[in-house]
Amino acid sequence: MASTTFKIWRGERGQGAFTDYATEVTEGMVVLDAVHQIQASEAGDLAVRWNCKAGKCGSCSAEINGRPKLMCMTRMDELPAGEAVTIEPMRAFPHVRDLVTDVSWNYEVKKKIKKFTPRPPDAPDGTWRMAQADVDRVQEFRKCIECYLCQDVCHVLRDHHKHDEFIGPRFLVYAAALEMHPLDTEDRLRDLKDNHSIGYCNITKCCTSACPEHITITDNAIIPLKERVVDEFYDPVVKLVRLLRGKK
Amino acid sequence: MADFERVEHDVLVIGAGGAGLRAAIAAAATGVRVGLVCKSLLGKAHTVMAEGGAAAAMGNVDDRDSWRVHFADTMRGGQYMNNWRMAELHAQEAPDRIRELEAWGAVFDRTPDGRILQRNFGGHRYPRLAHVGDRTGLEMIRTLQDHAIHQGIDVHMEVTVIQLLQDGERVVGAMAYDRERGRFRLFSSGAVVLATGGIGRAFDITSNSWEYTGDGHSLAYHAGADLIDMEFVQFHPTGMVWPPSVRGILVTEGVRGEGGVLRNSEGKRFMFDDIPENYRSQTADNEEEGWRYTQGDKSARRPPELLTRDHVARCIQREVREGRGSPHGGVYLDIAWIKERLPKAAEHIKKKLPSMYHQFMQLANIDITTTPMEVGPTTHYIMGGIRVDGDSQMTSVPGLFAAGECAAGLHGANRLGGNSLSDLLVFGKRAGEYAAQFAREQPAPRVEAGAAEAAAASALAPFERDGSPEAPYAIQHELQRMMQDLVGIVRQEGEMQQALDRLAALSERAQHAGVHGNREYNPGWHTALDLRHLLTVSEAITLAALERKESRGGHFRDDYPDKDAAYATFNIVVRRGADGTMQLERRPIPPMPDDLQAIIEEQKS
Numbered sequence: 069m070a071s072t073t074f075k076i077w078r079g080e081r082g083q084g085a086f087t088d089y090a091t092e093v094t095e096g097m098v099v100l101d102a103v104h105q106i107q108a109s110e111a112g113d114l115a116v117r118w119n120c121k122a123g124k125c126g127s128c129s130a131e132i133n134g135r136p137k138l139m140c141m142t143r144m145d146e147l148p149a150g151e152a153v154t155i156e157p158m159r160a161f162p163h164v165r166d167l168v169t170d171v172s173w174n175y176e177v178k179k180k181i182k183k184f185t186p187r188p189p190d191a192p193d194g195t196w197r198m199a200q201a202d203v204d205r206v207q208e209f210r211k212c213i214e215c216y217l218c219q220d221v222c223h224v225l226r227d228h229h230k231h232d233e234f235i236g237p238r239f240l241v242y243a244a245a246l247e248m249h250p251l252d253t254e255d256r257l258r259d260l261k262d263n264h265s266i267g268y269c270n271i272t273k274c275c276t277s278a279c280p281e282h283i284t285i286t287d288n289a290i291i292p293l294k295e296r297v298v299d300e301f302y303d304p305v306v307k308l309v310r311l312l313r314g315k316k
Numbered sequence: 317m318a319d320f321e322r323v324e325h326d327v328l329v330i331g332a333g334g335a336g337l338r339a340a341i342a343a344a345a346t347g348v349r350v351g352l353v354c355k356s357l358l359g360k361a362h363t364v365m366a367e368g369g370a371a372a373a374m375g376n377v378d379d380r381d382s383w384r385v386h387f388a389d390t391m392r393g394g395q396y397m398n399n400w401r402m403a404e405l406h407a408q409e410a411p412d413r414i415r416e417l418e419a420w421g422a423v424f425d426r427t428p429d430g431r432i433l434q435r436n437f438g439g440h441r442y443p444r445l446a447h448v449g450d451r452t453g454l455e456m457i458r459t460l461q462d463h464a465i466h467q468g469i470d471v472h473m474e475v476t477v478i479q480l481l482q483d484g485e486r487v488v489g490a491m492a493y494d495r496e497r498g499r500f501r502l503f504s505s506g507a508v509v510l511a512t513g514g515i516g517r518a519f520d521i522t523s524n525s526w527e528y529t530g531d532g533h534s535l536a537y538h539a540g541a542d543l544i545d546m547e548f549v550q551f552h553p554t555g556m557v558w559p560p561s562v563r564g565i566l567v568t569e570g571v572r573g574e575g576g577v578l579r580n581s582e583g584k585r586f587m588f589d590d591i592p593e594n595y596r597s598q599t600a601d602n603e604e605e606g607w608r609y610t611q612g613d614k615s616a617r618r619p620p621e622l623l624t625r626d627h628v629a630r631c632i633q634r635e636v637r638e639g640r641g642s643p644h645g646g647v648y649l650d651i652a653w654i655k656e657r658l659p660k661a662a663e664h665i666k667k668k669l670p671s672m673y674h675q676f677m678q679l680a681n682i683d684i685t686t687t688p689m690e691v692g693p694t695t696h697y698i699m700g701g702i703r704v705d706g707d708s709q710m711t712s713v714p715g716l717f718a719a720g721e722c723a724a725g726l727h728g729a730n731r732l733g734g735n736s737l738s739d740l741l742v743f744g745k746r747a748g749e750y751a752a753q754f755a756r757e758q759p760a761p762r763v764e765a766g767a768a769e770a771a772a773a774s775a776l777a778p779f780e781r782d783g784s785p786e787a788p789y790a791i792q793h794e795l796q797r798m799m800q801d802l803v804g805i806v807r808q809e810g811e812m813q814q815a816l817d818r819l820a821a822l823s824e825r826a827q828h829a830g831v832h833g834n835r836e837y838n839p840g841w842h843t844a845l846d847l848r849h850l851l852t853v854s855e856a857i858t859l860a861a862l863e864r865k866e867s868r869g870g871h872f873r874d875d876y877p878d879k880d881a882a883y884a885t886f887n888i889v890v891r892r893g894a895d896g897t898m899q900l901e902r903r904p905i906p907p908m909p910d911d912l913q914a915i916i917e918e919q920k921s
């Protein structure tokens with residue numbers, strides 16, 4: 069099959085430029101295969117992060133033709149035939165080298181979210197009972213592979229650099245999974261409002277379109293969390309009713 | 317001289333998949349200082365790819381299950397080459413380890429009465445695998461990761477260990493380098509736990525990620541530890557075969573557990589043709605009964621598609637070799653057919669096997685709810701590994717512990733699906749606890765800078781080779797193809813002898829391989845360092861496979877196609893001899909205590 073040109077961002081710590089490489093594209097190939105071919109032939113030190121090559125680990129995030137994608141799940145035949153392909157690192161995180169960025173900020177953010185705290189077990193043998201219907205939503209959130217593509221496209225992080233204040237869609241999903249976990253007893257709403265700045269999200273839904281796991285980040289996680297925050301802190305009637313009903 | 321940063325821990329855990337995370341959590345719970353080294357980023361380790369589930373005899377779906385049945389299933393699957401003590405502990409402790417995950421936030425699929433749902437899997441008598449759709453590994457690693465980050469563990473991400481450091485025999489630390497900056501890090505620690513996973517990258521067609529280069533096996537071997545059972549490599553029967561770029565990617569056994577069937581190009585369910593004697597009484601002899609089994613009918617026996625992996629893989633290989641394969645050299649795995657039996661079958665498949673559905677849709681343009689998949693064997697797992705004490709997981713070298721895939725014993729000659737995730741939890745915990753105890757009881761480690769400096773210097777050598785040295789990638793690819801062809805799923809004397817010669821030549825080339833660029837995030841350099849591990853494990857596998865002149869479990873020899881009772885009495889040990897060459901030893905399997913023997917007998921029917 070035909071040889072295709074790849075314009076790959078090369079450089080260190082934010083300094084860099086596109087370098088052109090040509091490599092053969094064969095049937096069924098994904099972008100990560102092309103990067104590996106280039107690595108094995110002409111650019112032995114081309115830095116790229118990947119692990120599973122099956123869309124399960126969330127390591128190979130990049131911007132392909134300007135779009136947030138997993139390199140291992142982007143087939144060459146879904147890109148315009150005969151045109152050069154550009155591959156750049158994610159832009160919302162500090163650059164390390166070539167296609168690799170420093171995503172350690174995400175790990176720091178996660179630590180700040182209060183951990184899972186279950187209610188006492190339901191049965192004498194220390195186990196719990198949960199209906200499947202009550203965990204479906206949480207399971208959707210727990211599909212997250214931590215690729216951070218949603219963080220990459222969120223304008224609050226990407227353009228406004230609010231990394232110190234805003235936790236980003238990935239961790240709103242994480243907080244939602246904890247808040248909606250049937251066994252959890254912790255309250256994270258004040259943190260979400262005051263320390264995690266959920267209010268910065270203006271529901272553009274870019275994160276949802278970027279998510280390779282098809283998690284409906286905005287509708288299923290962020291909006292319900294926003295509603296809970298509003299109920300908790302801004303709506304006295306709801307608050308009173310809740311209090312009378314004895315709910316959290 | 318190479319510079320390095322010094323870091324001290326009481327327990328150093330190398331590897332951050334399920335076993336490493338569980339070990340780190342267990343060690344930290346005893347109050348010692350724990351360091352956790354991840355070859356990649358935290359949460360990306362190979363455990364993430366496990367699909368089917370974690371085996372634990374909780375009896376939530378079928379209350380006839382118990383640890384005794386699980387123990388007997390594991391031993392039968394392993395052809396009695398297993399370390400029976402490990403099989404016993406594993407079967408007894410797995411249920412608690414799974415429930416503990418729930419207490420840490422894991423959300424398993426549920427039974428109608430709200431308990432953890434369990435599914436059928438090959439070789440397990442009753443539905444036993446706790447699971448979350450077909451992404452159980454992700455659930456497990458994320459649960460452990462999210463729990464671990466609140467336990468005061470020091471996490472070293474994208475750090476690769478290049479050598480263990482010893483004080484006399486005792487392991488007292490490790491020399492490592494961080495990928496991002498390319499700088500060396502010297503760890504000193506009272507005890508070290510290896511949890512580095514497997515060796516799949518020694519083969520061309522594999523379901524394993526790039527990290528699986530046998531690091532732990534090789535580090536332990538070079539520190540003088542025994543490896544055992546290295547000939548037992550598991551070729552998973554169902555990997556993707558087309559397109560070439562995805563060849564080897566796993567297709568979960570869960571597909572067959574949910575009713576998927578294997579057919580050849582003539583449309584025949586060939587698995588009914590060859591049911592081994594010791595499984596006959598447990599296996600359905602008609603399609604109807606097999607279907608009922610997958611749908612939870614307790615009176616039905618399992619379909620032959622759910623026989624052990626080694627057997628299914630060889631049957632597929634046979635169909636292909638005899639000309640009844642699919643167009644791209646596999647056979648058909650069909651789950652779409654269940655629409656004949658179930659209303660809303662397409663929705664059912666998407667709900668039960670979501671990752672498989674997306675994987676085939678995205679990578680192969682195939683809708684598995686309407687079209688059969690093409691599948692064939694893929695290198696998946698190594699049963700062999702570092703020899704450990706069943707209770708403490710200590711290796712034959714003091715201060716060095718091992719857990720998970722890099723340790724050997726639990727699975728014998730063949731691992732049952734689902735026994736790996738539970739293995740990681742049960743023995744990860746044990747390794748962490750015993751390593752912490754060892755570190756507390758022994759004098760503080762003394763690490764000599766000399767050995768560390770030598771390790772660093774040899775790691776840097778690929779940068780200093782003059783002329784235009786060969787790049788490491790080509791050597792790695794050649795090694796993988798060679799192992800696949802000569803020491804793969806069907807083996808024979810002549811080919812393996814040839815493999816030894818080829819390995820010697822590749823070793824020689826690896827010594828002269830060179831890399832370009834600088835030390836920061838340089839994958840070429842990393843590949844050069846991985847080569848030593850790959851060569852070591854490849855040689856160990858080949859030598860052990862030559863020594864075992866019979867066929868058993870994952871090890872199949874064309875020239876000795878049958879099981880030989882004389883080989884049932886020992887494990888093959890590989891260790892480094894005084895002259896630096898690889899030595900073999902036949903190590904008798906200790907006799908099983910009467911109570912365990914009795915369980916095996918009672919479960920035979």
Ligand code: SF4
Binds near residue numbers: 222223237270275276
């Ligand atoms: S919906 Fe909110 S979190 Fe998502 S990208 Fe838009 S602003 Fe960011």
Ligand code: SF4
Binds near residue numbers: 213
């Ligand atoms: S929510 Fe989706 S896009 Fe965001 S990190 Fe998780 S998988 Fe990636």
Ligand code: FES
Binds near residue numbers: 122123
């Ligand atoms: S390499 Fe794992 S998601 Fe792409």
